[in-house]
Amino acid sequence: MPHVAKSEETRSLIVTTAMRLFTENGYDRTTMRAIAAGAGVSVGNAYYYFSSKEQLIQGFYDEIARQHLDAARARIDGETAFAARLQAVLLCWLDIAEPYQRFGTQFFVNAADPESPLSPFSDDSSAAREASIGLMREVVDGSDVKLDPELRDQLPELLWLYQMGVVLFWVHDRSAGQKRSRMLVERSVPLLARLAALSRLRVFRPVSREIVDLIRDLAKKD
Amino acid sequence: MPHVAKSEETRSLIVTTAMRLFTENGYDRTTMRAIAAGAGVSVGNAYYYFSSKEQLIQGFYDEIARQHLDAARARIDGETAFAARLQAVLLCWLDIAEPYQRFGTQFFVNAADPESPLSPFSDDSSAAREASIGLMREVVDGSDVKLDPELRDQLPELLWLYQMGVVLFWVHDRSAGQKRSRMLVERSVPLLARLAALSRLRVFRPVSREIVDLIRDLAKKD
């Protein structure tokens, strides 16, 4: 098993250089030639490790997700209120992602392509997606919220979708410090929590049931 | 005022050729050189009329929107049930957009870029956006639905956002004839209608109010 260490070193040197240049100059203005030159390798070598420029940010995406998972777990530890837990998780994401919004935008645009392996719905992203949904499950299960059991099963996936919506808003958010995204979270989370509570009311039951069924059917063969 | 007719002719020849090639081979696999050759002009000439390849689809986008407006108005004429009107408008969009889903995907990916003039939130798209929101206003006003007056004001904009969500789903929908998108519409529209009806209940009032306020605040300076 030769050169494994060396190989890993080259790979990480390339991705590190790429991330530095992306944050410095933006995604579009950073060329593959500049990345290769900065890392002291040839263009072809970069392509030996990463199948495309887009692919270079996959590792970065994973890094953000990993950081978020850790930080979010620490933040919700001990907290039992559902709304507080959910809000902490989302604000935590905004904190961590803030430095990268400039080129993150370009990244998330690429991710919007259904054919791209970077799409949050793609097979290649399933590991990261499962981890995020798992975090939402922790948010629900670690809280004292009372829910229709059917809804409880689907809720983590729904919350993940909600998070994707927040990210979509964030991508378009040009306010200082992403104030608007924070406002969206701070005010929509309590709303969601109240809706979840209301869902246990008699009048609301059939609607709640249908939502759960619809989501389940849409998720089939996906 | 010389050559105006000739100029317009060249312009439309280019866009027509582009649309034909896009639908035949997809957006990515259609080169600017092929478009120019197909239209019998030089590459530079295409760029004289359209500032970029992306820009070529703006006209196409407008065309779909115009078709949808006309067809949707015809379909909701005489119908007074809110859910039926809304559903008709959305299914109508799916019908009209169906032939273009293959390259439409690429288009909507470009549109997801907040910097792009093709973004549905951009200034360049404001005319089309206003028209779409106006259609949703017709959906509401022409129906016999009873609503909190505050909600009634915001509802068209909310419904437009909902439509954008449906489009986002449609872009990722790989089922035959976009069956899944149709299912989403057919089952989520009645849900929305029931929620709107429920919103008049006492318990629901404060939640409904807060949603309206949140949307209004988020829309500020946008």
Add this chain to the structure above:
DNA sequence: CGTCCCTCTTGAACACGTTCAAAACGAGGA
């Protein structure tokens, strides 16, 4: 040492979107 083989590396070459200086065109006047 020589030979094979697999991993890693190279950089020229390709295809594409885009730009631009120059040319062609055509109407209106001298």
Add this chain to the structure above:
DNA sequence: TCCTCGTTTTGAACGTGTTCAAGAGGGACG
């Protein structure tokens, strides 16, 4: 007819992401 000037058209050239045939490096085995 010839000149002028704005509009339209050209195609070579540039910078980009990506590919690929060729080579370098180094361990395993005879």
